[in-house]
Amino acid sequence: xxxxxxxxxxxxxxxxxxxxxxxxxxxxxxxxxxxxxxxxxxxxxxxxxxxxxxxxxxxxxxxxxxxxxxxxxxxxxxxxxxxxxxxxxxxxxxxxxxxxxxxxxxxxxxxxxxxxxxxxxxxxxxxxxxxxxxxxxxxxxxxxxxxxxxxxxxxxxxxxxxxxxxxxxxxxxxxxxxxxxxxxxxxxxxxxxxxxxxxxxxxxxxxxxxxxxxxxxxxxxxxxxxxxxxxxxxxxxxxxxxxxxxxxxxxxxxxxxxxxxxxxxxxxxxxxxxxxxxxxxxxxxxxxxxxxxxxxxxxxxxxxxxxxxxxxxxxxxxxx
Amino acid sequence: xxxxxxxxxxxxxxxxxxxxxxxxxxxxxxxxxxxxxxxxxxxxxxxxxxxxxxxxxxxxxxxxxxxxxxxxxxxxxxxxxxxxxxxxxxxxxxxxxxxxxxxxxxxxxxxxxxxxxxxxxxxxxxxxxxxxxxxxxxxxxxxxxxxxxxxxxxxxxxxxxxxxxxxxxxxxxxxxxxxxxxxxxxxxxxxxxxxxxxxxxxxxxxxxxxxxxxxxxxxxxxxxxxxxxxxxxxxxxxxxxxxxxxxxxxxxxxxxxxx
Numbered sequence: 001x002x003x004x005x006x007x008x009x010x011x012x013x014x015x016x017x018x019x020x021x022x023x024x025x026x027x028x029x030x031x032x033x034x035x036x037x038x039x040x041x042x043x044x045x046x047x048x049x050x051x052x053x054x055x056x057x058x059x060x061x062x063x064x065x066x067x068x069x070x071x072x073x074x075x076x077x078x079x080x081x082x083x084x085x086x087x088x089x090x091x092x093x094x095x096x097x098x099x100x101x102x103x104x105x106x107x108x109x110x111x112x113x114x115x116x117x118x119x120x121x122x123x124x125x126x127x128x129x130x131x132x133x134x135x136x137x138x139x140x141x142x143x144x145x146x147x148x149x150x151x152x153x154x155x156x157x158x159x160x161x162x163x164x165x166x167x168x169x170x171x172x173x174x175x176x177x178x179x180x181x182x183x184x185x186x187x188x189x190x191x192x193x194x195x196x197x198x199x200x201x202x203x204x205x206x207x208x209x210x211x212x213x214x215x216x217x218x219x220x221x222x223x224x225x226x227x228x229x230x231x232x233x234x235x236x237x238x239x240x241x242x243x244x245x246x247x248x249x250x251x252x253x254x255x256x257x258x259x260x261x262x263x264x265x266x267x268x269x270x271x272x273x274x275x276x277x278x279x280x281x282x283x284x285x286x287x288x289x290x291x292x293x294x295x296x297x298x299x300x301x302x303x304x305x306x307x308x309x310x311x312x313x314x315x316x317x318x319x320x
Numbered sequence: 321x322x323x324x325x326x327x328x329x330x331x332x333x334x335x336x337x338x339x340x341x342x343x344x345x346x347x348x349x350x351x352x353x354x355x356x357x358x359x360x361x362x363x364x365x366x367x368x369x370x371x372x373x374x375x376x377x378x379x380x381x382x383x384x385x386x387x388x389x390x391x392x393x394x395x396x397x398x399x400x401x402x403x404x405x406x407x408x409x410x411x412x413x414x415x416x417x418x419x420x421x422x423x424x425x426x427x428x429x430x431x432x433x434x435x436x437x438x439x440x441x442x443x444x445x446x447x448x449x450x451x452x453x454x455x456x457x458x459x460x461x462x463x464x465x466x467x468x469x470x471x472x473x474x475x476x477x478x479x480x481x482x483x484x485x486x487x488x489x490x491x492x493x494x495x496x497x498x499x500x501x502x503x504x505x506x507x508x509x510x511x512x513x514x515x516x517x518x519x520x521x522x523x524x525x526x527x528x529x530x531x532x533x534x535x536x537x538x539x540x541x542x543x544x545x546x547x548x549x550x551x552x553x554x555x556x557x558x559x560x561x562x563x564x565x566x567x568x569x570x571x572x573x574x575x576x577x578x579x
Contacts, residue, residue, distance in 0.1 A: 063413045065572070086416035096408050102334045111330060114323040115415060 001167055001199045002037040002060065007069035008223075009055050029055040031223035033069070037201060039166075042193045044214030045203040048311045052223040053203045057171050060201070061091055074166060087116055090160035094172035097152060098159050099144040105155045106140045109162060116163035123162065130158040133188055150181030157188065168192070170202045174209055186212050207303045219310055226310055235301050237310070241276040243299040244283060245269065249292040257286055268294070323417055324425040331429025335437075342437035345390065353386035353442045357450065363514075371513030372542060380453040381511055381536050383446030387439035388467070391431045392474040392531045394508050396481065396499050398427070404485035413571070420479070420560075420567050427475040435467075455539055462545040466535040469552035473530040476559030477502070483563070486570040507533030513542075527555040 009030040014022045030052040037043050047053050058064040059071050062078030062085055071078055076085045099108040113123045131137055134154040139147055147155065153173060160168065170189075174182045190213055192198045202209060210217055210231070217234055219227040227234060246255075247269050254262035255270060260283055264271040272287075274280060280298055287293065335342070357379050364375040373381065389395075400423055403409045412419055446452050455463060481498045485491050503509050505528035512523045512533045523529060530552040537543040 058410065061414050063410055083416045086414060091414055093410060096411050098411050100330055100334065102337045103330060107330065107333075111323070111326055114326045115417065 001039045001041070001074065002035075002201065003070075003072040004033055004035050004056070004060075005070045007033045007056075007059065007066045007071055009052075009059060009064060010067045028223055030059070030066075033220070033223065033225065035218055035225060035228060037199060039199055040193070040197050042189075042200045042213055042215045043202065044210040044217045045201055045220070046205075046210065046217060046307065047203075047220040051220045053220060054171060055223075056220070057091075057169055057201075057203065060169060061089070062086070087163065088165055089167040089169060090163070090165035091169045092153075092156050092160045092171065092173050094153065094170070094175045097144070097156055099152065099155055101145045102143055104141045104143055105136065105147065108144065108155070109140075109159055112159050112162045118163050122164075126162055126164060127158075130161060133191065134158055135184065148181075150177050150184070153177060153181070153185060154188075157185065161192070165198070167199045167201070170200065170204075172204055173202070174204060174206050182206070182208070189213060207307060211303060219307065221311060231303070234306055235303070236276070237306065241274040241278060242280065242301060244272040244274055244280060244287075245297045245299060246272065246287065246291075246293055247295040249294055255287065255291060257283065257290075324421055327422055327425035328429035328432075331426040332433045333429075335430050335433035339437055342434070343441070346438040346441035349386045349389065349438060350442045350445045353383050353446060354449070356386070357382045357446070371511060373511065373513060373540075376451055376453055377540050377542070378511065379446070379450045380540060381507075383442050383450075383452060384536050384539055385508060385532050386442040386446075388435075388470070388532060388535065389508060390438040391435040391467070392470045392506075393431075393434075393478065394474075394502050394506055394531060396478055396495055396502060398423070398478045398482045400479065400482040401485055401491055401495075404482065405491070418567070420563055423479060424472075424475055424560075427478075428471065431471040431474075453540060455541070459539065459541060459545075462549070463535060463539045465549055466538040466552060469549060469556055470531050470535050472556040473527055473552060473559060476556060476563050477527065479563050480559065480566060483566050483570055502528050502531070505529060506531040507536065511536070527559060530555050 007030055008028060011027045011029055013025050013027050015025060017023050033052070033056065045053060045056070055064065059066050060073050060078060062080075062082030065079040073085055074088050076088075078085050098112075099105065100111070109127060112118075113120075118126070131140065134157060136151075136154060136158060139151050139155075142151075144152060144155065157173070173189075174185055177185065186209060189200060189202070193200050193213070200213075202214065204210065214231070216230055217227065218225060219234075227237065229237075243263065244260075248255075249268065251267045254265055255272070257272070259275060259278065260272050262270055263273045272283070274283060284296065360378040360382055361375060364370060364373070364378050368374065370378075400409070400412075403412065409419075412422060415422065443452075477498070481491070481494055484494045488494065505512070505523050505526050507529060512520060512529055514520075515523050524533070534543070534548050534552055538545055538548050
């Protein structure tokens with residue numbers, strides 16, 4: 001569905017160095033990027049601000065032309081066959097809207113039908129379906145400027161999907177949404193991917209989106225991929241193992257077990273950091289032999305922390 | 321059917337969504353019309369046949385141009401400018417239709433809505449207080465054509481100014497130059513017929529005269545209709561061709577602002 005091969009995109013930035021002098025510097029927003037996305041995949045595309053995510057999306061949609069390398073989307077060259085491609089893909093830029101600000105949502109969706117030349121019957125059917133799934137009914141006739149952010153985002157999703165695209169590209173679709181709106185959007189995207197088989201590329205800073213939805217995670221930093229794999233692989237990449245949280249009967253000094261370090265103590269509760277290769281069952285057995293345990297919980301490494309480490313380059317960058 | 325008529329229709333609805341605001345703008349245009357009219361009457365009292373106009377022509381010119389200035393947007397500006405500055409233009413560039421055609425359709429809808437809401441008050445007030453010239457049906461038809469071409473020329477000029485945002489990080493300088501040129505050379509400050517000698521000749525050939533002076537001359541019967549429309553059409557074609565080329569250039573060097 002998407003093939004990106006050795007793609008680079010540079011921008012020339014002019015900087016003032018004196019009253020009339022300007023120095024041209026070249027900024028590499030994307031540098032040596034390669035990845036492929038098969039049909040039906042749900043890809044999470046992560047990276048810190050300025051990592052080149054939006055630039056990549058603009059190259060995938062044909063708004064920007066790569067400086068080097070090749071991009072194929074749905075078998076087409078996005079920058080040369082932009083119009084043909086636009087009819088086959090849907091795009092949502094979370095911080096921007098395609099909807100007409102002063103007109104009811106229904107009218108914007110009707111314009112989308114004209115824009116993508118969707119047959120009237122097919123349009124009605126899809127509109128009914130999307131209205132039900134995204135719960136658009138209560139605000140279809142409300143001017144877009146009066147919609148809440150969550151309602152507007154659902155409207156934008158509907159607008160991007162009315163022409164039944166094979167590929168949906170989402171640039172931070174859950175940014176600024178409350179938990180309920182996020183859950184609606186996530187549930188909808190999950191169904192779209194599993195039931196319709198729509199390929200989805202999602203960029204986000206919300207790791208909840210990734211954990212809930214994505215088959216595969218691609219993390220970029222400074223224009224290059226630093227991780228490519230599924231969530232368990234991402235967790236395994238972190239050198240932090242799992243954490244065992246125990247509630248002892250009595251507050252006391254940190255427990256003394258070989259190979260296990262106590263990360264934190266708060267009254268009777270202690271946080272034990274397990275090495276990545278440790279067997280939790282053995283640790284629990286050893287612990288219960290020597291201490292009275294009231295309660296315990298095993299925690300997976302926090303995905304936020306793993307990603308933060310990747311962004312900071314703590315985890316050695318290597319192609320996954 | 322193409323999407324463009326729909327874009328124009330939506331723009332028309334958007335610009336008629338707040339009729340009260342447009343009506344107050346029409347009132348402002350009327351007040352300034354009265355001001356201009358008395359100045360012109362004073363000038364024509366000194367020089368009764370200045371530039372081939374008599375005082376009735378001059379006053380008609382005044383209220384007619386006050387009625388048109390909103391529709392041909394002599395004060396410049398286009399929503400596209402802000403969209404380029406904020407990066408929202410990414411949405412426009414991604415659509416399966418061209419940027420130029422989309423915004424032209426949008427502007428046609430805007431011009432018709434503005435004409436509908438803002439032309440009435442100045443013309444009506446002028447006709448009540450003064451003696452204005454009424455055109456024959458044939459002249460009225462010719463004027464309608466001249467107005468349509470004026471909207472095209474106005475759009476192309478403003479679109480080119482807006483696209484400059486792709487190369488500049490701030491548009492105030494360009495907007496200011498464009499505003500001064502438009503006000504002065506369209507005939508909005510003074511009818512171009514009163515400009516003396518070479519300046520008057522040059523002003524008559526510049527594109528800005530197609531916005532105000534040429535339609536007004538067609539209305540007043542001061543100009544050969546075919547020649548006037550050909551002049552406007554030539555500028556519209558040349559400027560739209562330039563707009564097309566600049567759009568292509570912008571796509572090539574594009575930096576979408578704001579990530």
